[in-house]
Amino acid sequence: MEIVIREDSDHVARTVADIIEGYVRRGPAVLGLATGSTPLASYKELIRRHREEGLSYSEAQAFLLDEYVGLPVEHPESYHSVIRREFTDHVDLDPSSIHSPGGAAPDLAAEAIRYDRSIASAGGVDVQILGIGTDGHVGFNEPMSSLSSRTRVKTLTEQTRQDNARFFDSLDDVPHHVLTQGLGTITDARHLLLIGLGEAKADAIAAAVEGPLAAACPASVLQLHPHVTVVVDEAAASRLKFADYYRHTLDNKPAWQAF
Numbered sequence: 001m002e003i004v005i006r007e008d009s010d011h012v013a014r015t016v017a018d019i020i021e022g023y024v025r026r027g028p029a030v031l032g033l034a035t036g037s038t039p040l041a042s043y044k045e046l047i048r049r050h051r052e053e054g055l056s057y058s059e060a061q062a063f064l065l066d067e068y069v070g071l072p073v074e075h076p077e078s079y080h081s082v083i084r085r086e087f088t089d090h091v092d093l094d095p096s097s098i099h100s101p102g103g104a105a106p107d108l109a110a111e112a113i114r115y116d117r118s119i120a121s122a123g124g125v126d127v128q129i130l131g132i133g134t135d136g137h138v139g140f141n142e143p144m145s146s147l148s149s150r151t152r153v154k155t156l157t158e159q160t161r162q163d164n165a166r167f168f169d170s171l172d173d174v175p176h177h178v179l180t181q182g183l184g185t186i187t188d189a190r191h192l193l194l195i196g197l198g199e200a201k202a203d204a205i206a207a208a209v210e211g212p213l214a215a216a217c218p219a220s221v222l223q224l225h226p227h228v229t230v231v232v233d234e235a236a237a238s239r240l241k242f243a244d245y246y247r248h249t250l251d252n253k254p255a256w257q258a259f
């Protein structure tokens with residue numbers, strides 16, 4: 001696990017964009033995209049590079065982590081709508097190459113199996129962007145999610161519903177259920193890129209990176225993965241015990257060593 005501490009969210013976004021750009025320029029890339037507010041600045045930077053620097057996503061495919069159950073796809077807060085509004089509508093990604101779990105599917109168990117198969121038949125995800133919930137969730141894998149879970153329906157904690165209420169008219173409008181890639185599905189991706197921004201994420205980032213491997217902090221499953229990059233701002237890094245070591249490592253990173 002490599003921990004990259006940047007001074008602010010702009011620098012975090014540039015680092016994330018550098019990593020994603022590397023995959024996109026190397027050939028047909030399978031990108032794992034996350035919603036939520038955390039990756040927004042990174043998506044803006046990737047859009048800017050498309051417009052100003054000729055970065056083309058025409059050969060890429062994208063898979064979303066999760067979706068609310070019961071929201072129609074055209075609802076403005078469905079993740080299907082959000083990722084289009086915030087990122088993919090502004091680049092040259094083929095709309096037929098953007099995949100997400102169908103939270104409005106009549107048979108959610110069958111939809112979960114279909115979604116995992118569609119990721120596998122694309123060859124798996126090359127690089128998966130992740131945010132983190134204040135309770136340590138990734139995707140929508142709430143505490144005590146099986147560390148080897150596959151895509152399935154989960155029930156949101158009230159803490160997560162309250163955290164996400166800002167995107168809806170009221171707390172009552174936030175769905176209770178979601179369809180999310182499991183922790184096993186997520187960790188099948190070949191490179192995991194976890195972003196943490198702000199003081200509100202400092203405890204979750206510390207638990208994920210330095211805490212025990214435990215379903216109580218679902219993001220701690222990243223400790224088992226062979227290729228993880230955690231990109232955080234100073235505020236999100238503020239409870240990391242080994243922060244000085246991570247800075248030292250970065251300061252001495254050999255020029256030939258990529259993220």
Ligand code: GLP
Binds near residue numbers: 133164
């Ligand atoms: C959301 C999403 C996650 C996201 C997390 C943090 O509910 N399901 O993919 O990473 O919770 O959200 P935010 O980035 O808005 O803080």
